[in-house]
Amino acid sequence: ILISTVSATMAGAISMLANFATFFGGRDDNGRPVNPLAGIAVAILAPLAASLIQMAISRAREFEADRGGAEISGDPAALASALDKIHRYAQGMPMAPAEAHPETAQMMIMNPLAGGGLRGMFSTHPSTEERVARLLAMARR
Template identity: 75%
Template sequence: MFGNWMKTSILMAGIVALFGAVGAMIGGQQGMLLALVFGGATNLWAYWFSDKMVLKMYNARQVDATNSPYLYNMVRELAQRADLPMPKVYIIDEAQPNAFATGRNPDNAAVAATTGIMRMLSERELRGVMAHELAHVKNRDILISTMSATVAGAISMLAQFGMFFGGRGDNRPHPAFQILVMILAPMAAMIIQMAISRTREFGADRGGAEISGDPEALAAALAKIEAYAKGIPMQTAEAHPETAQMMIMNPLSGGGLRGLFSTHPSTAERIARLRAMVRGA
């Protein structure tokens, strides 16, 4: 667990440094300061409002012990095991099996599951998935992923701004260099953002297995989701690919780039790590 946090800290430092460098290229120290102020403002906005936006985007409906006792009581039991406040619980009417957590902190968290995942998984497997989502809440991964995504987007905006307005007089970079920065800076930011996302998924797998006490259940759930999710498009996720990193499994169809540009680690590696926990490795 410490290793995951160390990797995340290094990656976050890298993306912030890249942000400052792009700002400096646009307007020296003033440009870097403006870039960091802009990044801080957008992060603050995302911190407070991203959960409401995402839930509305997916037309998620809140449920309770009366209208969805199966899911609600499962989440409540797992939250108690994790020593977390009870999050809000939502159901999304989507055939694709998937789930996510959102919210700015454990006191203002929400977990959501699709109707597809509730139909497909056994109770034991679904319990493993919801424990994974609660691990995201406990680790404050929602905040971390929101910050990294926001900074990456800001870098892209700054790079494009610098293409047309970067520098003044003798400080203006060569046009060829500006074009290079406009292309490479957003790409580098995306690579770092995806690396942060993959690191946090490994951490949530381990944390979820510890909360549920059943690593094999989560491993089995991931294998099932991997087998079915790719063949069942998730319309909202296709329209808003920036939300893909929130899901327990990448919901996007159409084989995107793997490796450096993947929002999630390979399912095979995730399953292998969980089964190593079963063996006590």
């Protein structure tokens, strides 16, 4: 819960700074904006940066949940095997409902959204391969 609070606070702070920059920054003697393009750029980029921070923290929480699950089970390799099996099973399932409603992706065990590239940057879940690799590294310790 603390991580969610911190990420929401950071996102809010970025948005507030963008609003302050838009309304109070860079005006000439007549009150006109000196560089309106900078204000537009900040208004567009600040919410994007806030979203990226929240999504990165969401992925970090996923790794933390895996670590906690491995500690509770006492067998990180078994958890890695279970994740791999769920992933392979989910690959054969149609994900059209999840693709139609991507806002529900964070409620899934596996990432239901297809695609790579930039989509990984905006993903709420880390890749299954990365999760399995971290769990197997825990098992080797």
